[in-house]
Amino acid sequence: MAVFMSKGAVLAVAMGIGVAIAAGGTVANSQTATRAAASPGAKAANMRHENFEKLGEAFKTVIDETKKSEPNKVVVARAAKTMNTLATALPTWFPRGSGVEARAKSEAKANIWTDAAGFSAAAAASQLQVSKLNQAAIAGDMNAVRAQIRATGGSCKACHDKYRLEKKS
DSSP states (O other): OOOOOOHHHHHHHHHHHHHHHHHHHHHHHHHHHHHHHOOHHHHHHHHHHHHHHHHHHHHHHHHHHHTSSSOOHHHHHHHHHHHHHHHHHGGGGOOTTOSTTTOTTOOBOTHHHHTHHHHHHHHHHHHHHHHHHHHHHHHTOHHHHHHHHHHHHHHHHHHHHHHBOOOOO
């Protein structure tokens, strides 16, 4: 059974589709323009947020994998390497002007900049623990990786306790 539409109905559907596509392009262009116009501080804060998301995902992968009776050593090594790469760059993620003034949802406390020496020490402590985790993963020693998870998480927590605001919903 064939269904036929009048020329007017076909034209109306075609125009509706065209309007929808044009509106979608306008929204996409608006979002792109907003990102392009973002201040350097906002760009840094957004990149920092993305990097911390990646760091957290990699750490979760290590933890989840080591809970298995036979962890996949390649998966653990890859995630630990990601963590190490990110942790090494971490101190560069906090240029002045990239706090809550640049990104309302930023969880960076102002003392990151007012206590730069303390923050650098906390970041270095985290880098050391992540490096140890990475070395254990490279060696394929899952017992050492499991043992290092607590120390690594503890170094993250120590930095968060002092330099991170409570999470915002």
